[in-house]
Amino acid sequence: xxxxxxxxxxxxxxxxxxxxxxxxxxxxxxxxxxxxxxxxxxxxxxxxxxxxxxxxxxxxxxxxxxxxxxxxxxxxxxxxxxxxxxxxxxxxxxxxxxxxxxxxxxxxxxxxxxxxxxxxxxxxxxxxxxxxxxxxxxxxxxxxxxxxxxxxxxxxxxxxxxxxxxxxxxxxxxxxxxxxxxxxxxxxxxxxxxxxxxxxxxxxxxxxxxxxxxxxxxx
Amino acid sequence: xxxxxxxxxxxxxxxxxxxxxxxxxxxxxxxxxxxxxxxxxxxxxxxxxxxxxxxxxxxxxxxxxxxxxxxxxxxxxxxxxxxxxxxxxxxxxxxxxxxxxxxxxxxxxxxxxxxxxxxxxxxxxxxxxxxxxxxxxxxxxxxxxxxxxxxxxxxxxxxxxxxxxxxxxxxxxxxxxxxxxxxxxxxxxxxxxxxxxxxxxxxxxxxxxxxxxxxxxxxxxxxxxxxxxxxxxxxxxxxxxxxxxxxxxxxxxxxxxxxxxxxxxxxxxxxxxxxxxxxxxxxxxxxxxxxxxxxxxxxxxxxxxxxxxxxxxxxxxxxxxxxxxxxxxxxxxxxxxxxxxxxxxxxxxxxxxxxxxxxxxxxxxxxxxxxxxxxxxxxxxxxxxxxxxxxxxxxxxxxxxxxxxxxxxxxxxxxxxxxxxxxxxxxxxxxxxxxxxxxxxxx
Numbered sequence: 001x002x003x004x005x006x007x008x009x010x011x012x013x014x015x016x017x018x019x020x021x022x023x024x025x026x027x028x029x030x031x032x033x034x035x036x037x038x039x040x041x042x043x044x045x046x047x048x049x050x051x052x053x054x055x056x057x058x059x060x061x062x063x064x065x066x067x068x069x070x071x072x073x074x075x076x077x078x079x080x081x082x083x084x085x086x087x088x089x090x091x092x093x094x095x096x097x098x099x100x101x102x103x104x105x106x107x108x109x110x111x112x113x114x115x116x117x118x119x120x121x122x123x124x125x126x127x128x129x130x131x132x133x134x135x136x137x138x139x140x141x142x143x144x145x146x147x148x149x150x151x152x153x154x155x156x157x158x159x160x161x162x163x164x165x166x167x168x169x170x171x172x173x174x175x176x177x178x179x180x181x182x183x184x185x186x187x188x189x190x191x192x193x194x195x196x197x198x199x200x201x202x203x204x205x206x207x208x209x210x211x212x213x214x215x216x217x218x219x
Numbered sequence: 220x221x222x223x224x225x226x227x228x229x230x231x232x233x234x235x236x237x238x239x240x241x242x243x244x245x246x247x248x249x250x251x252x253x254x255x256x257x258x259x260x261x262x263x264x265x266x267x268x269x270x271x272x273x274x275x276x277x278x279x280x281x282x283x284x285x286x287x288x289x290x291x292x293x294x295x296x297x298x299x300x301x302x303x304x305x306x307x308x309x310x311x312x313x314x315x316x317x318x319x320x321x322x323x324x325x326x327x328x329x330x331x332x333x334x335x336x337x338x339x340x341x342x343x344x345x346x347x348x349x350x351x352x353x354x355x356x357x358x359x360x361x362x363x364x365x366x367x368x369x370x371x372x373x374x375x376x377x378x379x380x381x382x383x384x385x386x387x388x389x390x391x392x393x394x395x396x397x398x399x400x401x402x403x404x405x406x407x408x409x410x411x412x413x414x415x416x417x418x419x420x421x422x423x424x425x426x427x428x429x430x431x432x433x434x435x436x437x438x439x440x441x442x443x444x445x446x447x448x449x450x451x452x453x454x455x456x457x458x459x460x461x462x463x464x465x466x467x468x469x470x471x472x473x474x475x476x477x478x479x480x481x482x483x484x485x486x487x488x489x490x491x492x493x494x495x496x497x498x499x500x501x502x503x504x505x506x507x508x509x510x511x512x513x514x515x516x517x518x519x520x521x522x523x524x525x526x527x528x529x530x531x532x533x534x535x536x537x538x539x540x541x542x543x544x545x546x547x548x549x550x551x552x553x554x555x556x557x558x559x560x561x562x563x564x565x566x567x568x569x570x571x572x573x574x575x576x577x578x579x580x581x582x583x584x585x586x587x588x589x590x591x592x593x594x595x596x597x598x599x600x601x602x603x604x605x606x607x608x609x610x611x612x613x614x615x616x617x618x619x620x621x622x623x624x625x626x627x628x629x630x631x632x633x634x635x636x637x638x639x640x641x642x643x644x645x646x647x648x649x650x651x652x653x654x655x656x657x658x659x660x661x662x
Contacts, residue, residue, distance in 0.1 A: 175535055182539060188462045203328055
């Protein structure tokens, strides 16, 4: 048990440290953003990459970067640092978001994780609406007055209770979080939402529904 | 030969069976040890949760008690400085108590009222301390309200002490339904447990119940909303629903965009459309001007006139420009509209006018009592001016605005906006401008 735990702990440390190290050294697997788009465009232009230019550093981009590095006498570590970027003739803006969320401000990232955990598969407007409900709660006297306080209130969100909040959000969720933070509120100030197909609380069901988006009723 | 094989088989079966038995025993032992380890971890975890809740409950009781003591001290303090300090203690203690409540695992309807009381008590104390600093003496109503808050704090402390003694505070081990479960009462409690506080602050009930000032007039018919959407976005529109609430809206789709028009006045409250989203980096001056121009012409079309761009941010291939209403050269910072422009097509792909719709109305014209040069004396010497000062009407509290001189300057490599009251010469607000690869914003 003990050695197992130690190995697990070591793995965890490495898992957390990797994105940070990659962030410091350059753009690598799991990164997103404008730098990745630059890299993909250049690799595609030069025939190393056949995938789509989507700004997501996935396995296709990784293989292409390694191939490029091998052919250009660079260390084939799959990370685009200063040397690889120079060989590609591009400048990194360091504005890319790593998988850990660096580059996206902490609150946007946290909100994006709730939106993704609670509302992936919902229409975009419904995802912004989930973010807006969180922020409306922060502004309401009856709820905690921080985003983290609202999100981690026990039982407030299923995605927090069942751990889905820890999934890495997709770009849509991050955009929805940013739109909600910028003031978009498709719910007109709602504080609650529920799925009428699964909700059981009489208190909740007694509240007047203001609008429905996708599977959720907002009130 | 066959006999040798047969003998070998005869011997190997028991040998293999014994090996299997030994392996099973070792495996079983390992599993049992693992199960015991898990049980131990689970026990340890439960006890950490219970203890952490107990600590929260205890600290909550102590904090609310301290808040009561601060209010008692306030009632016997004469000096302005002493009273401001006591009020700031109440602000801090109420914030601490709210943080502790949010850590106690209880249902939302169960904690909502208490949370609202503590939030408003702190918010009210802050507004009172600001009034004292501005030279205003609290009136009879304030004395009564402070007494009511003290009374609630004393009752709450007693209740918490009793709950702690009885072990009645939630500790995370009970089943919890955030919304009170299927059996919870559907009716709102008729008798409020905490006093209603009348004051001017961000969490005041008056603010939560504020009515929009701009979206007024007769209710429009759905057909009119559809026609207005088509006129605005230049594509056939379809009504998808109606959102009720303080600001009822018609929700529509038009040419791949979603939008909401206020039922009263048919004002464009928000609209959103997916951008092409390929542009990146910060724009040059020419692109910036083109973006601002595109945004302004859309604002004019939507009925938001005399708007001036302030901050801009660049994300996901879009530019987000915050526009502020300008009244006779004075920037009115409550009346904001945000416009998103697709940087590839320079077409609008979003708008949010909630602030404007709630606060926009004609303001009474004011003349500044002091000159910009006189106001500059209130600005810190370390701020190096970077632009000419100009007049702005800024929110001081949710219900009060003040005419100020806006000074823009630099200090230690950062840019700041400093607002000095144009009537009293008092420094009212300071904003720091954050600039990064995505543009700028004020905090």
